[in-house]
Amino acid sequence: MNERLLEVFTSNGLITAFAAVGLLMLVCNLISKHLTAGRIHGSAIAIAAGLVLSYIGGVSTGGEDGLADIALFSGLGLMGGSMLRDFAIVATAFGVDVRELKKAGMNGVIALFVGLLVPFTLGAIVAYLFGYTDPVAVTTIGAGAATYIVGPVTGTAIGAGSDLIALSIAIGLVKSISVMIVTPIVARSISLNNPSAALVFGGMMGTTSGVAGGLAATDARLVPYGAMTATFYTGLGCLLGPSLFYLVVRALLGG
């Protein structure tokens, strides 16, 4: 009888994944609200929890797809797979208002390019120093240092393994959480108190959840400005990561 009941979940894999992720996010939002006083967004906690569950799934099954290797949660592979992931990421560009973006002006554009170039370069150097010499690995980790979206999208495009993609999510997550925590503390000293600076800030940091969380704790009215350039950053990162950045890394490392 147990098997028959279990089949309700396994034969509706994607639906089970929706329910499971929804439950996980509910728990993480409660943790965010009550244990961190909203300082760390529920989304960041949920992604971290996802990585931990993935680790548990990997250890218990010996497979390579984290929690999705457990039959009950196999739908997570479809829900978090590249098709639906890219679809949802493209949809976030809907929030970008071209007229507002023009307000960012030249400094916003400079921030976007510098904001991408710096983490790409630093992430790639750190990866190299830790012994990753394969161009695909260096590129994926460097892209992860941009955001936990640019990393996996770049990694998938250039054929990186799941372990590298997990690493690029982790590095992007460290960045996202640090931005959330540090922003309200240093806001004053970096003059982050006007929409113009918020637009630059979003373009420099790029991590949409980190920027939105950090600005919400600084001054909630700055959030739309920062989030908008951060969304643009994601698009630009997904464009440059698997193309220009990968080609430069490949040319430098050979392969």
Next chain:
Amino acid sequence: MVIYGVALLAACMLVGNLIGELIGMAIGVTSNVGGVGLAMLLLVFMVYRLQQAGCLDMSSRRGVEFWSSLYIPIVVAMAASQNVVGAVTGGPVALVGGLLVVAVSFALVPVIANLGNGKYAVPLDDLEHDDQDDAEARHE
């Protein structure tokens, strides 16, 4: 209709990926070059044009907004289905890289913001900031 929005989104993603494949072929790599990024730029452009033409009604917007709001849950599902065990061996990379990038990026924000204020001043009259705002923000 909601499906119009979903279809617009789908069309942008497909066209973006097609162009990405073509660029990949042109420069001789086996990967899709920037398809997602191109799709995002395409969607921004299409939404802008359709709004100008008044062709984007509320329910069509909802079709795109729904998928946009599923973004974080889908990322959570993605995180939960990766080979984290394989990644853990390289754990310190994530921590060192992430923190280093954040430190340098924060240091650069005032530099770039000042650069813009000096040369390309942006008039902002829709939101004036004063001490009262700071007080409000702190109360939240």
